[in-house]
């Protein structure tokens with residue numbers, strides 16, 4: 546699950562990003578409305594956390610522009626307590642939910658998860674089955690036959706990228722981008738490390754290496 550945070554209060558943005566990353570989300574952060582619209586408009590996000598008072602372009606306009614362009618990504622608006630937010634206006638521009646600052650982090654995470662659940666309920670089943678592998682992307686649980694396999698948050702996220710595109714080649718760059726974030730500057734070979742751990746935990750024959758292209762998860 547990939548989230549975008551559009552928030553100009555850098556400390557708040559950073560602490561939200563840290564917390565949500567620890568929950569297993571891949572999180573990107575931008576600090577102004579124009580960048581926010583640009584990034585969110587590229588697609589590829591499962592949810593956008595959008596502040597209202599932003600330099601460049603305010604959150605209402607970002608939200609309205611995304612909806613006008615046909616993007617249906619869930620949007621959670623953040624607002625200050627001083628009444629800058631007009632709930633009716635926010636919902637009019639197409640926001641799915643809003644949260645008034647200062648909010649508790651626990652409440653934010655609960656709202657984020659509720660929006661993602663609501664979205665899933667409207668769409669495809671969260672459970673992917675490939676041969677003896679069963680991955681519940683909502684509960685974040687993995688089974689081999691009847692036996693549950695315990696994965697770390699990052700291991701699960703790498704597996705999720707492969708299983709939602711089972712049968713297709715997924716490049717290392719793609720996995721990096723979705724599981725880590727666009728600012729990740731470490732060694733891209735970290736993906737190999739996670740894939741070899743997954744192979745150890747899930748057994749051989751499930752995750753194939755496609756030379757020069759990436760990985761493909763398929764029924765063994």
Ligand code: CA
Nearest residue numbers: 553596598599
């Ligand atoms: Ca702001």
